Amino acid sequence: MAEDWQSGGFGLYVHWPFCAAKCPYCDFNSHVSRQIDETVWRDAYLSEIERVSAETPDKVLNTIFFGGGTPSLMSPDLVAQVIDAARRAWRWSNDVEITLEANPGSVEAGRFAGYRMAGVNRISMGVQALNDADLRRLGRIHTVSDARAAFDIARGEFDRVSFDLIYARQDQDLDHWRRELRAALDMAVDHLSLYQLTIEDGTAFADRFKAGGLRGLPEDGLAADMYDLTQDVCGAAGMPAYEVSNHAAAGAESRHNLIYWRYGDYAGIGPGAHGRLTLNGQKFATEAPRAPGLWLKKTRSGNGETERTALGQQDQAYEYLMMCIRLSEGLDMRRFERLLGQPLDPDRLDHLVQLGLVTVDGSILTATPSGRTLLNSVIAELI
Amino acid sequence: MTDLAHIRNFSIVAHIDHGKSTLADRLIQETGTVQDRDMKEQLLDAMDIERERGITIKANTVRIDYVADNGETYVLNLIDTPGHVDFAYEVSRSMRAVEGSLLVVDSTQGVEAQTLANVYQAIDADHEIVPVLNKIDLPASDCDRVAEQIEDVIGIDASEAIQVSAKTGQGIHDTLEAIVHKLPAPTGTLDAPLKAMLVDSWYDAYLGVIVLVRIMDGTLKKGERVKFMSNGTIHHVDRIGVFRPAMQMVDSLGPGEIGFLTASIKQVRDTRVGDTITHEKKGADKALPGFKPSIPVVFCGLFPVDSAEFEDLRDAIEKLALNDASFSYEMETSAALGFGFRCGFLGLLHLEVIRDRIEREYDIELITTAPSVVYHVYMRDGTMMELHNPADMPDLTHVDHLEEPRIKATILVPDEYLGDVLKLCQDRRGIQMDLTYAGPRAMVVYDLPLNEVVFDFYDRLKSVTKGYASFDYQMTGYRTDNLVKMQILVNDEPVDALSTMVHRDRAEMRGRAMVEKLKDLIPRHMFKIPIQAAIGGKVIARETLSAMRKDVTAKCYGGDATRKRKLLEKQKAGKKKMRQFGKVDIPQEAFISALKMDS
Ligand SMILES: Nc1nc2c(ncn2[C@@H]2O[C@H](COP(=O)(O)OP(=O)(O)OP(=O)(O)O)[C@@H](O)[C@H]2O)c(=O)[nH]1
Ligand SMILES: C[S@@+](CC[C@H](N)C(=O)[O-])C[C@H]1O[C@@H](n2cnc3c(N)ncnc32)[C@H](O)[C@@H]1O
Ligand code: SF4
Ligand SMILES: [Mg+2]
Numbered sequence: 001m002a003e004d005w006q007s008g009g010f011g012l013y014v015h016w017p018f019c020a021a022k023c024p025y026c027d028f029n030s031h032v033s034r035q036i037d038e039t040v041w042r043d044a045y046l047s048e049i050e051r052v053s054a055e056t057p058d059k060v061l062n063t064i065f066f067g068g069g070t071p072s073l074m075s076p077d078l079v080a081q082v083i084d085a086a087r088r089a090w091r092w093s094n095d096v097e098i099t100l101e102a103n104p105g106s107v108e109a110g111r112f113a114g115y116r117m118a119g120v121n122r123i124s125m126g127v128q129a130l131n132d133a134d135l136r137r138l139g140r141i142h143t144v145s146d147a148r149a150a151f152d153i154a155r156g157e158f159d160r161v162s163f164d165l166i167y168a169r170q171d172q173d174l175d176h177w178r179r180e181l182r183a184a185l186d187m188a189v190d191h192l193s194l195y196q197l198t199i200e201d202g203t204a205f206a207d208r209f210k211a212g213g214l215r216g217l218p219e220d221g222l223a224a225d226m227y228d229l230t231q232d233v234c235g236a237a238g239m240p241a242y243e244v245s246n247h248a249a250a251g252a253e254s255r256h257n258l259i260y261w262r263y264g265d266y267a268g269i270g271p272g273a274h275g276r277l278t279l280n281g282q283k284f285a286t287e288a289p290r291a292p293g294l295w296l297k298k299t300r301s302g303n304g305e306t307e308r309t310a311l312g313q314q315d316q317a318y319e320y321l322m323m324c325i326r327l328s329e330g331l332d333m334r335r336f337e338r339l340l341g342q343p344l345d346p347d348r349l350d351h352l353v354q355l356g357l358v359t360v361d362g363s364i365l366t367a368t369p370s371g372r373t374l375l376n377s378v379i380a381e382l383i
Numbered sequence: 384m385t386d387l388a389h390i391r392n393f394s395i396v397a398h399i400d401h402g403k404s405t406l407a408d409r410l411i412q413e414t415g416t417v418q419d420r421d422m423k424e425q426l427l428d429a430m431d432i433e434r435e436r437g438i439t440i441k442a443n444t445v446r447i448d449y450v451a452d453n454g455e456t457y458v459l460n461l462i463d464t465p466g467h468v469d470f471a472y473e474v475s476r477s478m479r480a481v482e483g484s485l486l487v488v489d490s491t492q493g494v495e496a497q498t499l500a501n502v503y504q505a506i507d508a509d510h511e512i513v514p515v516l517n518k519i520d521l522p523a524s525d526c527d528r529v530a531e532q533i534e535d536v537i538g539i540d541a542s543e544a545i546q547v548s549a550k551t552g553q554g555i556h557d558t559l560e561a562i563v564h565k566l567p568a569p570t571g572t573l574d575a576p577l578k579a580m581l582v583d584s585w586y587d588a589y590l591g592v593i594v595l596v597r598i599m600d601g602t603l604k605k606g607e608r609v610k611f612m613s614n615g616t617i618h619h620v621d622r623i624g625v626f627r628p629a630m631q632m633v634d635s636l637g638p639g640e641i642g643f644l645t646a647s648i649k650q651v652r653d654t655r656v657g658d659t660i661t662h663e664k665k666g667a668d669k670a671l672p673g674f675k676p677s678i679p680v681v682f683c684g685l686f687p688v689d690s691a692e693f694e695d696l697r698d699a700i701e702k703l704a705l706n707d708a709s710f711s712y713e714m715e716t717s718a719a720l721g722f723g724f725r726c727g728f729l730g731l732l733h734l735e736v737i738r739d740r741i742e743r744e745y746d747i748e749l750i751t752t753a754p755s756v757v758y759h760v761y762m763r764d765g766t767m768m769e770l771h772n773p774a775d776m777p778d779l780t781h782v783d784h785l786e787e788p789r790i791k792a793t794i795l796v797p798d799e800y801l802g803d804v805l806k807l808c809q810d811r812r813g814i815q816m817d818l819t820y821a822g823p824r825a826m827v828v829y830d831l832p833l834n835e836v837v838f839d840f841y842d843r844l845k846s847v848t849k850g851y852a853s854f855d856y857q858m859t860g861y862r863t864d865n866l867v868k869m870q871i872l873v874n875d876e877p878v879d880a881l882s883t884m885v886h887r888d889r890a891e892m893r894g895r896a897m898v899e900k901l902k903d904l905i906p907r908h909m910f911k912i913p914i915q916a917a918i919g920g921k922v923i924a925r926e927t928l929s930a931m932r933k934d935v936t937a938k939c940y941g942g943d944a945t946r947k948r949k950l951l952e953k954q955k956a957g958k959k960k961m962r963q964f965g966k967v968d969i970p971q972e973a974f975i976s977a978l979k980m981d982s
Contacts, residue, residue, distance in 0.1 A: 013941055195937040224932040245937050260941040274942040285945055319944050322951060326939060351966060355910055375935040377909050380954055 004316070004339060005278045007332075008264020010056075011063035011256045012086055014045060015270025016071040017292050020105055024139040024204035025166070025197060029272035029290045030069040038078050044299040046085045048269045051303060053089035055279055059265065061090040063097040063256035066120075072102035076114025083119040097255045099124055104150035105142040112157040122160040124193070124254075125151060130180050134169055139204075151187065160252070162191035167230070168223045169197055171216040177226050178233065185237045190252035194230055195245050196223055224373050231369055244326045244372055261327050263320040269304070271295040276311075283316055285309045313341055322379050330366030348381050384602070384637035385458045391566050392460045392597070392641060393513075394442075394477045396505065397487035398495035398853060399466030402517040404428055404439050405549035406487055406558075407463040413555045414459075416447040416627055427463050427628060431743070432736055439465040440736060442473040442583065444595060444641055446625040451563045459562060460641040466497055468855050469730030472677040472709060473583075475504050476656055479674065480582045480597035480641060483511040483566035485558070486533075490516040490546070491523040494532050494821070495853035496795050502537050511566050514544040515558060520551050528822070536821040571638025576667040577601030579660040581611070582641075584651050586706045590622070592648035596660060597641050599671065604635040608663040609646070612670040613655050617663050618646035651705050677709040679727025680788065680858065681734055681837050682771040684715050684752035684880060685741070686723030688962075688971055692747050693722045699745035700724055703737060710737055715772065717879050719964050720750060725772055731837060750962060750971040752880040753978055756833045759786040759861050773882040776868045779919070786861040787884075788833040791816070793826065794844070796852040801825045803847040811835035812864075812886060833858065834884065839979045869894055869923075871901070871977075872915040876965045880974055890916075894924035897977050904973040907931035912967055 019030045064086055066079065083098060099122040100115055112123075127147045129135045135143060142150075147163075154161045165184055167177055184192060197217070199209050208214050218226065231241060239247040243261060246254065259266055265283075268275035272290035276283060287307040289295050298304045311319070317340035324331035337343045344365075352358045357371030357378050371378050395403045404425040411417050411426060427443040428434055442464045449457045462481060464474040478484065484505040488498055505512050514533055516526045530541040545561055547554035579596040587593050596603070603609070605623045610616070624632040625642040636642045648654060657674030661667040687696045700712050711727035728734040734754065741747055758770040761783045770776060770785075792813070796804050798820075808815070808829045817828035831840075836856065844852050869890055871881035881901075885893050894916030901914050905928055916924040939947060961968035 198937050220931070220933040227933070227935075244935060244939070257940060260939075260944070266941050268941065272942070274945060276941070276944070287945070315948060318951060319948050322947055323939065323944060352909075357909060373933050373935055374909050374931060376951075377931060377934045379951065380958070381909070383951065383955060 003278055003281065004335070005263070005265040005276070005283065007335065008262035009062040009255075009259045010059045010090075010264060011065065011259040011266045012049075012061060012090075013256075013266055013268045013270075013273055013275070014064065014066050014071075014082055015268070015273040015288075016066060016069045016074055017271045017290075018073055019068065019070040019103070020073065021139075021141050022204075024208075025200065027200035027203050028069065031292060033292070036073075038075055040296060042078055042081050044296050044304065045082050045269060047299055047302070048304045049082070049085045049089050049267075052267045052269065052275075052277070056090070056265075056267070056277060059090055060093050061086060061096060062093050062264075063259060064099070065256040066098075066100040068101050070103040070106060071100050072106050072111070072115075076111055076118050079115055079120065080118030097122055099254065099256055101126065102150070102154065103142075104147040105140070109153045109156075112153055116157045121158065122254075123154045123158050123162070125154060125161065125163040127151065127163040127184075128166045129169070130165070130183050130187075134172075137170060138166060148187070155189065159189075160191070161189050162193060162248075162254070163188070164193040164195065166195050166197050168218050168226055170214060172218065172226075174222070174225060174229060178229060181230060181233050185234065185239065188239065190239070190249040191254065192234070192239060192247045193245055194234075194247065196227065227373050228369065240328070241372075242328050244375065258327075261323045263316075263323050283311045285311055285315075313339060318383055321382060325365065325367055325375065325379060325382075326372075328366065330361075330364045332363055333360075333365050334363045344382055352378060352381060384635060385640065387571060387639045388568050389455065389457050390460070390569055390639040391457055391483070391562050392462075392481035392569055392639065393483040393485055393562060393566055394462040394464055394474070394481050394505075394510075395485045395487060396464050396474060396478075396501040397466055397517075398489070398492075398497040398501075399438065401466065401487050401489040401492065401495075401498075402549045403466065403487050404463050406485070406515065406517065406547065407443075407445065407461060409549050409552050409555045410459075410461060410559065411445060411447060411628070413552065413559065414447040414449045416445065432739055438467060439463060440467075440470055440473075441465070441585075442477045443628065444582075444626050445628045446641065447627070449559050449563070452560060457563050458640075459559075462641075464501075467730075467732055468497060468500070469728075469732040471497075471500065471504075471855075472729065474501060475508075476582060476674050478504055478508040478510065479657075480580060480595075481510070482569055483513065483562075485515050485562070486512050487515045487517050488529055488533060489518050490526050490529045491518050491521050493529045493824070494536050494795065496793050496855035497853065499537065499793060499795070499826075500855040500857075502539070512539055513558075513561050513565050514539065514541050515554075516544050516546050517549050519546050519553065520548040532821055532824075536826070569639030571598065572600045573602065573638055575600035576665060577603055577609070577661045578667045578671060579603055579609075579636075580671050581654060581656055581658040581660055583656060584648075584654040586651055590645045592645070592651055592654060594644050594646070594648070594654055594660075595641070596636070596644060598636050598638050600638055600667070601662075602635050602637050603644065603660075609644075609660050610663050610666055611654065612659040612661060612667075613673075616653065618648060621645045621647060651708055656708065677729060679709065679711050679729060680756060680833060681728045681730055681754050682725060682757065683728075683734060683754040684717065684720065684723050684725050684750075684772065685738065686717065686720040686750045686752070686880075688748035688750055690721045695745065696724065696741070696747050696749075699741045699747060700726070702745075703740060707737070709733070717752075717774065719878055720752070720880055720962060723750075727771070731841075748971070750880070750974060752974050753883050754838060754975075755884060756788050756837055758788075758866065758884060761786070770884075773868050773884050774879040776882075776884070784863050785866045785884075786863050787866060789859050789862050790831055790833050790836060790856040791859050792829045792831050792836065792854060792856040794829070794852055794854050795821075795824055795826050796848055798823050798825055800848040800851060801827070804844065804852060807840075807843055807847055811840060812889070830859070831856075832864070832886075842979070867918050869897075870917050871897060872913075872917060872922075873901070873905070873969065874912045874965050874967045875915075876967075877917075878964050878969070881977060883978065887918075890918055891923050894918075898924045898926040900977045900979070901973060902926045902928050904976055905967065905969055908967060910966075 098120045100120045102125045234247045271292045275286035289306045397403045447459045462477040533541040578599040583595040622645045659670035712724045715725040760768045813829040813831040865887040869885045898914045911930045912928040914926045915922045
């Protein structure tokens with residue numbers, strides 16, 4: 001019988017933990033560092049790929065994702081060496097998707113050609129806002145015209161280019177967002193990530209917010225209306241949401257991210273990277289230390305992981321539920337039941353159906369648009 | 384054994400926080416009863432909850448030896464008492480064991496309501512009273528004014544009041560001399576049959592029940608067989624001792640002395656405070672007068688948040704009741720909350736203390752339902768039932784009328800806040816009985832329904848007077864009034880744990896206040912929730928809690944799965960702290976907070 005992860009596939013995530021500047025809203029594992037010795041990083045990545053692939057010799061690799069931080073600060077040569085190592089390490093499926101996250105503040109035309117030659121075939125760019133005042137408020141170091149220029153360069157080199165926007169910003173109203181979203185759709189190719197601004201613990205924004213700053217953030221009601229508006233506008237433009245915050249034309253979805261949401265397996269390499277690996281039938285969660293120096297040190301002694309936790313039936317079932325219900329394709333309740341050993345509570349399910357928050361079609365459970373704005377509560381009700 | 388002339392027994396009484404326990408510290412320290420290195424602030428407040436709240440809950444006895452200026456050694460037995468009105472019973476029974484009282488008055492504050500209440504009790508007990516003006520180290524101290532107040536308001540001579548700082552130790556020597564010279568020695572006959580007054584008893588994990596006694600006549604020795612006169616039970620005395628304040632064993636106790644005995648007694652309930660202990664053979668034939676029992680006046684339901692913990696709760700309640708005869712309990716079942724206990728308390732602080740102890744010492748999370756007083760329900764058939772729980776209110780067609788408990792409340796308040804206090808009492812259906820002045824302070828006496836006071840009256844009083852009013856009360860009796868049961872419906876389902884008895888004229892107001900409060904207390908759900916107050920079938924107030932609009936995580940990728948799952952598990956555990964009523968989760972604190980009124 002097929003193992004559970006195979007419904008999702010297998011990908012490789014490579015974390016690059018450096019940025020040119022730290023954005024005040026960002027809780028990703030990213031650091032600003034003057035001196036980065038790429039040869040040291042190359043050795044570390046390569047030895048980690050070797051270590052993990054030795055444990056997973058039979059897996060077929062579907063995707064690679066360079067995330068960060070700002071991976072567009074990596075030299076094309078380093079990216080190429082990592083990709084080559086992955087090619088040696090695993091069998092590859094046809095048409096492996098290789099995405100690299102780019103920041104419009106650090107884009108040169110030459111580099112993008114280099115990434116393409118290294119094997120990268122998809123770019124995801126952090127544009128964040130389409131007006132300069134808001135970019136400044138978000139603490140970004142680039143302007144809208146920088147971002148447009150960078151985007152054009154990327155488009156010149158790649159067929160698949162996506163970009164990110166952060167909305168539900170301070171003092172943003174529905175009209176403002178509608179106009180900005182239209183502009184974004186004009187610019188977009190076939191994929192867009194649209195995130196509502198989240199005040200994450202431990203960020204500069206969180207401190208400001210707690211101190212009474214960051215006034216004018218939308219109330220939940222307005223934020224919900226903005227979300228609904230986003231669904232309508234993008235849907236009408238042929239880019240419906242395939243996940244809570246991700247929109248694409250049919251077939252243009254991020255295949256790497258789909259592995260997460262479909263709860264496949266992924267090797268996570270780099271500081272703070274997480275992985276999910278099924279070994280001899282048991283699924284593990286892996287984790288690496290967040291501090292770059294510490295991670296490098298650990299890789300030199302042969303293993304960059306700090307923790308490896310065997311996931312119990314319930315852990316897996318809950319993770320599958322909370323990841324997969326984010327997708328508009330919905331989740332397979334039979335798969336959930338196989339993982340947990342028992343089905344979803346029919347009364348609770350029924351209650352959610354009555355409230356119009358989910359629909360059930362055969363074994364497929366899907367969150368409705370209104371269910372999606374309340375997804376955390378929906379998930380909490382289901383478990 | 385000490386001869387009577389060299390014994391002085393006294394209680395230290397005062398309004399809450401005027402410094403009784405701190406004064407006790409200094410007396411203990413000055414006489415060298417406890418080594419300096421073992422000293423700590425409010426040494427006698429040993430319970431966690433006392434130390435945490437900085438208040439005394441349980442009266443404590445200490446025996447100290449004092450070499451007076453006249454060269455003679457005296458044995459002093461002091462009893463530090465609690466100041467809070469809920470524990471007034473501790474004060475009254477302590478007073479029965481001693482001949483005098485140190486009346487401590489904070490010289491920065493003056494006479495307060497419990498000062499008065501305690502003085503009256505001391506006078507009732509025929510005590511010699513020595514006024515002590517405390518906290519003279521503080522700049523706001525005004526001894527002349529306070530002495531005058533004591534004379535005016537209480538009517539006792541304060542010309543020789545001792546000026547003390549229990550903090551710095553100033554005036555402590557004078558206090559000790561006054562104890563020796565102003566307080567009377569106890570009386571008693573050595574060769575009369577034994578009469579020992581059972582002052583208090585509590586449970587000790589190692590020694591079993593410890594019985595605090597005051598010997599009135601005769602001698603009590605270790606190894607003797609004694610009889611508890613109220614029920615005739617016979618016990619063998621294992622140990623006799625005194626508190627210094629640690630237990631110290633002695634061989635015998637004679638007239639006038641205060642100490643303890645143990646006799647392999649298993650339950651505090653087997654001992655009755657106020658009882659007389661005598662010898663099995665050749666015992667006394669007439670018992671001492673005894674004390675009026677304390678009766679619980681506030682009742683509420685205690686339910687485990689996790690219904691699987693019911694048996695643990697039973698165990699905890701039984702253990703606590705072992706040690707606290709003024710706390711009563713019986714099993715209760717609620718449609719929504721499952722199995723729990725209906726418990727009776729001396730007041731709201733007492734309730735809080737017991738609840739805290741269950742939660743902390745036994746690690747059981749509780750849902751506390753709306754506190755209620757005891758109503759008398761007169762039925763058409765002429766019988767009367769005591770109603771401890773509004774949920775048990777019988778069908779109205781069988782009810783003739785209801786009576787509710789009333790109290791006499793005494794409030795002392797600076798003139799400028801008098802208006803607010805009168806309004807508060809009036810709003811709570813009070814009837815003014817008296818209004819007099821003592822300097823710039825007014826003393827008002829009100830007849831109030833206990834029901835209106837029990838819950839948040841004291842908080843409100845403190846807030847409208849910025850903390851300058853003091854308050855004391857006594858139960859007076861029952862009176863008929865137009866009382867009805869108000870139900871709360873959440874999402875169209877009645878929540879029995881939120882039912883309350885209210886006066887008909889105030890029902891709309893209370894109902895509106897409660898539904899508004901509940902609207903804030905209940906978290907938003909995925910659907911909108913009507914919250915209604917109703918009398919009989921008639922809705923008298925209604926609010927709607929609108930549905931939650933947004934609750935979704937924007938970014939969730941491979942690195943987030945672990946964290947999000949753990950969050951979800953935590954959230955799920957948090958949900959256990961709420962109770963489901965139909966499809967609605969109500970947080971446990973809502974049951975009490977919903978009743979607090981803003982006016
Ligand atoms: N400055 C000053 N503070 C004092 C003095 N005596 C007591 N206090 C402070 O007053 C507060 C109350 O003192 P306690 O001794 O606990 O009062 P209490 O009368 O035993 O209080 P209850 O037992 O709760 O009724 C504490 O913070 C003491 O430190 C004093 O002479 N001077
Ligand atoms: C790792 S960052 C990607 C790329 C690149 N470092 C950049 O910022 O341009 C992934 C995306 O998450 C989004 N993001 C980060 N922090 C966020 C926050 N606090 N609230 C909402 N979205 C956020 C941003 O849109 C960002 O582009
Ligand atoms: S948002 Fe992107 S560029 Fe900014 S700190 Fe985070 S990872 Fe770096
Ligand atoms: Mg005290």
